[in-house]
Amino acid sequence: MPRSRDWPAEAPRTRLQVTAGLAGLEAARQAWQRLAAGRAVGERTAYRVELVLEELLMNVALHGLPGPAAPPVTLTLVLADDAVGVQIEDEGPPFDPHAEPAAQAADADADAGGRGLRLVRRNVRRWQHAREGGRNVQRLEIARD
Amino acid sequence: MDFTLSEMTPTITLVALHGRLDAAGTERIGARLGEALAQGGRHVAMDLSGVSFIASMGMRLLVGSARTLQQQGRRLVLFDAPELVLQALQDAGLDLLMPCVESRDAALARLAG
Numbered sequence: 001m002p003r004s005r006d007w008p009a010e011a012p013r014t015r016l017q018v019t020a021g022l023a024g025l026e027a028a029r030q031a032w033q034r035l036a037a038g039r040a041v042g043e044r045t046a047y048r049v050e051l052v053l054e055e056l057l058m059n060v061a062l063h064g065l066p067g068p069a070a071p072p073v074t075l076t077l078v079l080a081d082d083a084v085g086v087q088i089e090d091e092g093p094p095f096d097p098h099a100e101p102a103a104q105a106a107d108a109d110a111d112a113g114g115r116g117l118r119l120v121r122r123n124v125r126r127w128q129h130a131r132e133g134g135r136n137v138q139r140l141e142i143a144r145d
Numbered sequence: 146m147d148f149t150l151s152e153m154t155p156t157i158t159l160v161a162l163h164g165r166l167d168a169a170g171t172e173r174i175g176a177r178l179g180e181a182l183a184q185g186g187r188h189v190a191m192d193l194s195g196v197s198f199i200a201s202m203g204m205r206l207l208v209g210s211a212r213t214l215q216q217q218g219r220r221l222v223l224f225d226a227p228e229l230v231l232q233a234l235q236d237a238g239l240d241l242l243m244p245c246v247e248s249r250d251a252a253l254a255r256l257a258g
Contacts, residue, residue, distance in 0.1 A: 022169050047198065047229045050167075054200045058168050115237055116201030122236045 007085055012039065013078040019070035020060035020090065028053045028075055035077050041084075042145035048123040049077075049084050052140055055116040060090045060136075083125070084142045095136045096129055097121075146170025150181050157256050158187045163195035166203025166230075175206050182210055188219050190252040193226035193245070199233050211243050224252040 007013075014035050018024035032049055053075075060073055071090060078085035097117055121127065126141040146164035153159035160182070164170050182189060189210075211221045223245040226234065234240055246252050 022172065025168065044229060047233075050198060051200055051233070054167055054202075058202065115204060119201055119233065119236055 007078045007080055011078050011080040011085075013076065013085075015074070015076045017072055017074055018057070020057050020073045021070035024070060024073065025054060025057050028057060031075070032077055035079055039079060041079070044145040045084060045142060048142045049086065051123055052086055052120055052142065055120050056086075056088050056138060056140075059095075059116060060088070060092055063092065063095065080144075082144055084144065086138075086140045086142065088138045088140075089135050091135050094131055097127065097138070098129060146174050148174055148178060148181075152187075153190055153253065154257075156187050157253065158182075158185050158189050159192065160189055161192040161195060164197065166196055166199040166206065168200070168202045171202045171206050178206065178210065179213070182214065186217070186219065188256045189214060189221045190249070190256060191221060191223045192249065193223050193230060196226065196230050199230050201237070204234070204237055204239060207243060208239065220256055222246060222252045222255045224249055 014031050016031050018027045074089040076087040124140045125143045128139040130137045149161045151159050214221050221243055223243055226245050231245055234245055
């Protein structure tokens with residue numbers, strides 16, 4: 001999590017383990033929807049959160065370690081008044097999203113991953129990456145509309 | 146995610162997509178959509194009014210379709226996308242390869258011209 005002092009203690013949050021893949025993505029979406037229910041989350045915000053979850057979880061699934069078909073990911077969601085915090089932790093190979101080259105759209109297949117990361121970048125106001133204790137930790141912040 | 150196919154004019158096929166163009170939706174329809182578009186030889190107008198969400202894998206499907214059609218001298222025009230879907234397509238810079246217009250009539254005009 002962005003250091004806990006960045007998020008108000010009373011902000012609703014949820015933390016869960018999911019697998020990086022289609023089933024885990026669905027579980028992540030449902031957890032987000034439960035957190036957001038009845039809390040006046042705008043449509044654009046909701047879209048952005050779902051986009052982040054989709055792109056980053058599928059990125060772990062596609063680029064993670066060989067081994068389990070769907071590697072485990074720890075997901076934390078925080079719903080503050082002005083922003084949504086998303087933290088995704090995985091044990092895959094080191095991944096630095098900011099080091100990815102901005103791919104040109106020369107080839108649809110090769111560019112899909114680059115396109116996904118660029119979409120995330122366009123839709124978050126902060127994206128920190130860290131390598132901590134053998135895990136990739138992505139911390140993202142989505143402004144609320 | 147699902148889709149329907151029909152004849153819009155003798156030279157234009159209408160495809161209407163319904164649901165989420167996410168990883169799950171793409172996996173569900175990707176192969177069938179490819180097969181359906183491979184037939185016919187017509188230009189394609191794609192109605193996105195029923196699409197509630199699109200992310201990179203859905204975009205990859207659309208781009209792949211557009212490129213395959215292009216290789217056959219056929220064109221793809223999208224129309225009537227919800228605002229957030231249109232915004233996502235624009236964010237990804239795809240609106241040049243796959244123009245997204247406002248209405249069915251605008252799509253017809255674009256493809257007939």
